[in-house]
Amino acid sequence: VAYTKFFSPEEIDRAAPGNVPRGGDKDRDVYVFDNDELILAVNVALVTRRPMLVYGPPGSGKSTLAANVARRLGWRYYSEVITARTEPEELLWKFDALQQLSDARGSHVKAADSYYQPGVLWKAFASSPDAKSAEFDGEQSGASLGAAVVLLDEIDKADPDLPNSLLGPLGEWRFKLPDGRVVEAAPNRIPLVFITSNDERDLSGPFLRRCVVVTLPQPTREHLVTVAKAHLGEDFDAEAATAVADQLIAIRRGVAEPGGHGPGTAEYLDALRACRELEISVGSPEWKLLSSATLLKRYGGGEGR
Amino acid sequence: LSRAHEIFLGDLARALRVLQPTDQATATRVARLLGLDVKPVLAQAMSTQPPSTRPASDHRLSLQEQPQSRPQESLLLERRPSRPATIPSSLSASPRTSHTEPTWLRTQQPLAVTEADDAPHSYEPLLKQSWSSGILVNAGMRLVRSHQVDVKAMVRTLGSGRTPDRIVFRQRWSRRQPVLLLLDVSPGMSLYHDDADWTRKRLTRLFGADQVIAARFSRTPLLGAGSGARLTWRPWVPPIGATVLLFSDLGQGKPPFGRMETGSLAEWLEFGELLNRRRVNPVCLTPYRPGRFPESIRRRFVIIQLGRRTTPKKVRELVGRRER
Numbered sequence: 001v002a003y004t005k006f007f008s009p010e011e012i013d014r015a016a017p018g019n020v021p022r023g024g025d026k027d028r029d030v031y032v033f034d035n036d037e038l039i040l041a042v043n044v045a046l047v048t049r050r051p052m053l054v055y056g057p058p059g060s061g062k063s064t065l066a067a068n069v070a071r072r073l074g075w076r077y078y079s080e081v082i083t084a085r086t087e088p089e090e091l092l093w094k095f096d097a098l099q100q101l102s103d104a105r106g107s108h109v110k111a112a113d114s115y116y117q118p119g120v121l122w123k124a125f126a127s128s129p130d131a132k133s134a135e136f137d138g139e140q141s142g143a144s145l146g147a148a149v150v151l152l153d154e155i156d157k158a159d160p161d162l163p164n165s166l167l168g169p170l171g172e173w174r175f176k177l178p179d180g181r182v183v184e185a186a187p188n189r190i191p192l193v194f195i196t197s198n199d200e201r202d203l204s205g206p207f208l209r210r211c212v213v214v215t216l217p218q219p220t221r222e223h224l225v226t227v228a229k230a231h232l233g234e235d236f237d238a239e240a241a242t243a244v245a246d247q248l249i250a251i252r253r254g255v256a257e258p259g260g261h262g263p264g265t266a267e268y269l270d271a272l273r274a275c276r277e278l279e280i281s282v283g284s285p286e287w288k289l290l291s292s293a294t295l296l297k298r299y300g301g302g303e304g305r
Numbered sequence: 306l307s308r309a310h311e312i313f314l315g316d317l318a319r320a321l322r323v324l325q326p327t328d329q330a331t332a333t334r335v336a337r338l339l340g341l342d343v344k345p346v347l348a349q350a351m352s353t354q355p356p357s358t359r360p361a362s363d364h365r366l367s368l369q370e371q372p373q374s375r376p377q378e379s380l381l382l383e384r385r386p387s388r389p390a391t392i393p394s395s396l397s398a399s400p401r402t403s404h405t406e407p408t409w410l411r412t413q414q415p416l417a418v419t420e421a422d423d424a425p426h427s428y429e430p431l432l433k434q435s436w437s438s439g440i441l442v443n444a445g446m447r448l449v450r451s452h453q454v455d456v457k458a459m460v461r462t463l464g465s466g467r468t469p470d471r472i473v474f475r476q477r478w479s480r481r482q483p484v485l486l487l488l489d490v491s492p493g494m495s496l497y498h499d500d501a502d503w504t505r506k507r508l509t510r511l512f513g514a515d516q517v518i519a520a521r522f523s524r525t526p527l528l529g530a531g532s533g534a535r536l537t538w539r540p541w542v543p544p545i546g547a548t549v550l551l552f553s554d555l556g557q558g559k560p561p562f563g564r565m566e567t568g569s570l571a572e573w574l575e576f577g578e579l580l581n582r583r584r585v586n587p588v589c590l591t592p593y594r595p596g597r598f599p600e601s602i603r604r605r606f607v608i609i610q611l612g613r614r615t616t617p618k619k620v621r622e623l624v625g626r627r628e629r
Contacts, residue, residue, distance in 0.1 A: 171310030
C-alpha cells in the first residue's frame with residue numbers, strides 16, 4: 001500500500017466477509033475493484049471533496065461503480081440518469097406548479113414550500129429527511145442521516161446549462177431554493193458524487209477543472225475472468241470464462257465502426273450464463289450461434305465472426 | 306462562470322497530507338487525477354543520488370511552469386556546429402569598400418535546422434480558442450419548451466383579469482435538435498477549407514457525432530448539396546423547423562480566378578426565402594464582417610463572423626433575437 005486508503009474495498013470485504021457479494025447476487029451488487037488507479041481516484045475524491053468524473057467504454061463499470069462504493073462505505077445512494085430533456089434545477093428540486101394551480105382552483109392551496117420536491121442532490125445534502133423526502137424514500141422523518149453517494153449518469157447527454165448549473169452546488173455543497181430556503185450539506189457529511197460520461201460530447205472546461213477525472217480502461221482478459229468468478233461463484237468454469245473472454249476481446253478488436261466499442265462485461269456474463277445453463281461448450285456448433293446472439297450481435301468485426 | 310472552487314494546489318496539498326503517499330509515483334498519480342500537471346522537481350537528482358541519502362525535502366512537487374532543467378535544449382545546442390571562440394575579423398575590421406565575397410563567409414557553416422523548424426505549423430482557428438466552444442454551441446442551440454411553468458406570464462394573465470386558456474411554459478436553450486451543417490466549397494471559400502473542416506469537427510465534439518449532419522455545396526444549396534461526390538448532390542430543402550448552420554461567404558467572397566462562379570445575391574435571397582417558408586432561422590458562420598453583407602441578406606440570415614472579436618454572449622444575443 002503506497003498511501004493511506006480511506007476507501008479500501010479489500011479491507012472492507014475482509015472486515016465484513018458476510019457482506020461480500022457472492023455468485024447469484026444481483027449483477028449490480030457485484031463489482032470487481034482490481035484497478036488501483038480507480039481506487040486511488042475514489043480516495044482522492046473523498047479527501048478533496050470533489051466530484052468524480054468517470055469516462056470509459058460501455059460495459060466498463062462506470063454506472064455500477066457508485067452504487068458499489070456506497071454499499072461498501074455504508075452510505076446512502078441516490079442516482080439520476082441524465083437525458084437531453086433533464087433540466088438543470090431538476091437535480092436540486094422540482095416544483096409542482098400544476099398541482100399548485102389545481103389546488104388554487106379548488107381554493108385549498110397549501111404553503112408554497114410544500115410544492116417543492118427534492119431532487120437527488122437535495123436528498124444527498126440533507127442531514128435529516130424532511131417530511132416530503134422521507135415520504136418519498138420510505139425513511140423515518142427526523143432521523144439523522146449519514147453521508148450519501150450520488151450518481152449522475154451520462155452527463156454528456158445533457159444540454160450545456162446542466163453541468164454549468166452544478167458548479168455552484170458541487171463547489172459549495174449548498175444551494176438556495178427559489179423560496180429562499182438554503183439546503184446545505186453538513187461538513188462531516190459531504191456527499192461523494194460520481195458523474196459518468198460516454199464522451200459523446202465535450203464538457204466545458206470549468207466543469208472539468210472541478211472534477212477528479214478518471215478513465216476506466218477496456219476490460220482485459222484477466223479482469224473479465226475475475227468478474228466471471230465474482231458473479232458466478234460456484235458455477236465458475238475457468239476454461240469457459242477464458243475462452244469467452246478471448247472471443248469477446250477478438251470481437252472488440254475487429255469492430256470497424258469509428259468510436260465503436262463492441263460487447264461489454266454484461267454481454268460477457270450473458271454468454272457465460274447461457275453456456276452454463278444450456279450446457280453449450282465453447283467451440284461447439286451451437287456456440288457459434290450463441291456467440292453471435294450474445295457477443296457479436298451487429299457489431300461487425302473480423303476475428304470474432 | 307466563476308473560477309472559484311476550481312481544483313487548485315490546495316486540493317493537492319490536502320490529498321497528499323491525508324493520503325500520505327509513500328512514493329513519488331503515487332503522489333504524481335494523485336496530482337494527475339486532480340488535473341494538475343505536476344512533475345517531480347528532483348527527478349534528476351533522484352537518478353543521481355542513492356535513495357537513502359535523499360533528504361525528505363526532495364519529495365516536494367512543483368508546477369510545470371516553474372523553471373526546470375531543459376535537456377531538449379541542450380540536445381539542440383549539441384547538434385549545432387561549434388562557433389568560433391574568437392570574434393570574426395569582419396566585426397572588428399573597418400568596413401570594406403569592395404563587393405567581393407568576404408573570406409570569413411567561406412569558413413562558416415550554414416545555421417542548424419532544428420526539428421521544430423521543419424515541423425508543419427499547427428492550425429490556428431479563426432475564433433478565439435477559449436471562446437470557440439461557447440460560440441459554436443450558442444450558434445447551434447435553439448429555444449425549446451422547458452418543464453417549468455412560466456409563473457410570471459401566468460400571473461400577468463391572471464393579474465389583467467383574463468382567464469388563462471393554456472399553461473404557459475418557460476423556454477430554455479437546448480442542443481437536443483440535430484444540426485444540419487452546410488459547408489460552402491465554392492471557389493470563393495477555397496481559402497477557408499481548413500476552417501470549414503475545423504468547424505465541422507468542433508461541432509461534432511460539442512453536439513455529438515449523431516447530432517451533426519454535414520453536407521457540402523457550391524454556389525448555393527439550392528443548386529445541389531450532399532455528403533458524397535458532386536455528381537450525387539441534389540437540390541437541398543431542409544425539414545420544417547430544422548436547425549441549419551451554414552459555413553459560407555453567402556456569395557460575398559471573390560474567387561481566386563475571375564471566371565470562377567460563386568453564388569449571386571439573387572440566388573442567396575431565393576434560398577433565404579425558402580428557409581423562411583420552412584420556418585428555419587439560418588445561422589451563417591462566415592469569415593467576413595456582417596457589415597459587408599447587403600441588408601436583404603442580413604434580414605434573412607443570422608451572420609456570425611468567425612473572428613477574434615466574436616464572443617459567446619454576442620452570438621447568444623444574435624440568435625436569441627431571431628428565435629424570439
